[in-house]
Amino acid sequence: MSENLDFLGELDPDDPKQASQQIANKLRAAILTRRLAPGDKLPSQPDLAARYGVARETVKRALDLLRAERLIVSRQGSGAFVRAQTQRAVELRPHIEASFERPHVTIDFAGFSGETLRDALAEALDKVRVGRLAPETIAVRVLISDMTVPMALPARAETQADDPAVRERAERITRRAADGIIDQVAELGDLGLIRSTTVEVRLHRASPLFKLYILNGEEVFYGFYPVVERTVSIKGEPMAIYDLMGKDVPLFHYAVTDDDTSHGTQFVEASRQWFDSVWSTIAYRYDG
Amino acid sequence: MSPDLRWLLGEVGAVLLDFDGPVCSIFAGYPAPQVAVELVDVLRQNGVDVTPELANEQDPLEVLRHTGAAGDYRITRAVEDALCAAELRAAKSAEPTPYGREVIVAARQVGVPVAAVSNNSGGAVTAYLAAHRLAGYVSPVVGRAYADPNRMKPNPEPILQAVRALGEVPARCVLVGDSVSDIEGARAAGVRTIGYANRPPKVEALRAAGAEVVVTSMGDLASVLLGAEVDEVR
Numbered sequence: 001m002s003e004n005l006d007f008l009g010e011l012d013p014d015d016p017k018q019a020s021q022q023i024a025n026k027l028r029a030a031i032l033t034r035r036l037a038p039g040d041k042l043p044s045q046p047d048l049a050a051r052y053g054v055a056r057e058t059v060k061r062a063l064d065l066l067r068a069e070r071l072i073v074s075r076q077g078s079g080a081f082v083r084a085q086t087q088r089a090v091e092l093r094p095h096i097e098a099s100f101e102r103p104h105v106t107i108d109f110a111g112f113s114g115e116t117l118r119d120a121l122a123e124a125l126d127k128v129r130v131g132r133l134a135p136e137t138i139a140v141r142v143l144i145s146d147m148t149v150p151m152a153l154p155a156r157a158e159t160q161a162d163d164p165a166v167r168e169r170a171e172r173i174t175r176r177a178a179d180g181i182i183d184q185v186a187e188l189g190d191l192g193l194i195r196s197t198t199v200e201v202r203l204h205r206a207s208p209l210f211k212l213y214i215l216n217g218e219e220v221f222y223g224f225y226p227v228v229e230r231t232v233s234i235k236g237e238p239m240a241i242y243d244l245m246g247k248d249v250p251l252f253h254y255a256v257t258d259d260d261t262s263h264g265t266q267f268v269e270a271s272r273q274w275f276d277s278v279w280s281t282i283a284y285r286y287d288g
Numbered sequence: 289m290s291p292d293l294r295w296l297l298g299e300v301g302a303v304l305l306d307f308d309g310p311v312c313s314i315f316a317g318y319p320a321p322q323v324a325v326e327l328v329d330v331l332r333q334n335g336v337d338v339t340p341e342l343a344n345e346q347d348p349l350e351v352l353r354h355t356g357a358a359g360d361y362r363i364t365r366a367v368e369d370a371l372c373a374a375e376l377r378a379a380k381s382a383e384p385t386p387y388g389r390e391v392i393v394a395a396r397q398v399g400v401p402v403a404a405v406s407n408n409s410g411g412a413v414t415a416y417l418a419a420h421r422l423a424g425y426v427s428p429v430v431g432r433a434y435a436d437p438n439r440m441k442p443n444p445e446p447i448l449q450a451v452r453a454l455g456e457v458p459a460r461c462v463l464v465g466d467s468v469s470d471i472e473g474a475r476a477a478g479v480r481t482i483g484y485a486n487r488p489p490k491v492e493a494l495r496a497a498g499a500e501v502v503v504t505s506m507g508d509l510a511s512v513l514l515g516a517e518v519d520e521v522r
Contacts, residue, residue, distance in 0.1 A: 157389060157393070157421075158384055158389050158420075160421075229393050229421075230393060230397055231389075231390045231391075231393040231394035231397060231510055231513075231514060232514075233511065233514060237507060238387060238390040238394060238507055238510035238511050238514060239390060240389045240390045240392075240393040240394075
């Protein structure tokens with residue numbers, strides 16, 4: 001890997017950013033543009049330190065940043081490698097569990113129904129129940145589409161239009177998930193295991209096109225809902241519908257880093273702003 | 289639901305759909321008798337002495353068949369061209385068959401390929417499927433052989449052409465059709481048969497032609513195909 005490292009560039013002495021951040025930026029760019037391909041070994045820490053004329057500790061901090069963004073993995077004794085699948089679906093569950101290690105847990109979800117969130121939460125809450133996780137407060141906000149009003153999606157396929165029967169089916173799914181989340185979290189509060197639990201569900205009239213999870217305000221998972229056509233049985237009758245496919249779609253993970261200008265930091269910040277803007281404007285209370 | 293239908297669909301690996309009937313009513317907005325009259329006009333313009341019987345023919349495909357039988361290839365082509373143009377226009381105002389779409393989508397969902405074998409022109413079938421966002425779900429589309437009406441169903445050739453394109457053997461395919469010529473063609477090709485009786489009198493006719501199962505709603509097929517499919521979570 002030490003052959004041609006020109007793409008790593010050089011540090012800009014006029015750049016006010018710390019050297020570690022500059023190095024992280026250059027490596028990140030190399031990874032995202034595939035000059036360093038998935039599975040490739042990164043130049044060694046001494047090589048990088050020599051190249052940029054910095055202390056080895058500075059290089060180490062740069063690599064820590066990339067590791068936090070899940071762009072690289074380190075293997076003991078053999079160095080750092082570009083993650084084999086930087087685009088692969090990231091598992092939500094372990095991150096939700098990890099978010100419960102903080103004293104004050106906040107989880108914001110926007111999307112279709114929150115079924116995935118309900119199931120992921122169930123595992124974390126089980127660990128609270130047996131005392132392996134002990135947050136002091138949990139606040140969950142769920143922002144979902146109101147399936148009692150006309151929607152562009154889901155729709156009847158033949159007509160490409162809203163259909164009350166199609167929405168009724170969707171509404172059952174969203175209601176079940178929302179109620180499940182409310183019940184699970186409330187139960188822990190009632191047991192006195194957590195000082196304060198709040199779950200608030202709000203509805204809006206926009207169709208669900210993507211899902212977004214914001215964990216403790218510092219980590220975001222984002223995924224698209226592709227539109228798929230399927231025949232489903234509605235009230236005993238087959239009906240072809242344009243549905244949203246939420247299962248098995250890749251989730252993209254973004255996390256806040258020390259660098260205010262990093263992709264992760266900016267994505268998380270923009271996600272929070274988006275969520276709060278919808279939450280506090282067009283969204284309204286779900287009454288269960 | 290008919291246990292025979294479940295049994296039959298369980299034994300096949302591909303579905304061949306007749307187009308006019310199981311998928312849509314192609315002449316719903318541009319009536320077939322009107323098209324027949326236009327084709328007869330083409331015959332007259334080409335100097336054919338039209339019998340009163342032919343002048344009263346309601347089915348444009350029969351006018352084409354009759355023309356082909358007369359043996360003048362130039363005139364057969366003229367009628368074929370006029371019919372292709374009329375079918376393309378008709379496809380724009382075709383009426384989807386209730387649950388026809390559901391059958392196509394459900395089959396694809398459970399991994400059963402769907403082909404179309406029609407006595408209408410391939411162009412009209414393809415145009416309809418594209419306009420209804422179904423083009424990607426149906427392959428191949430085998431339409432009427434150009435200016436060669438002898439090769440229309442009940443001739444088994446177009447059915448076998450679809451079977452070959454699917455890489456299947458005839459016995460593992462089922463043809464769904466609403467006319468006696470579909471059932472006869474399918475039997476001659478050695479494929480399984482489902483009659484779709486969109487009008488009650490057709491039930492007996494399709495049975496008499498040898499249809500293994502006769503349904504009066506395409507919804508029955510969709511439901512059986514879906515079977516135990518469960519809704520996914522998201």
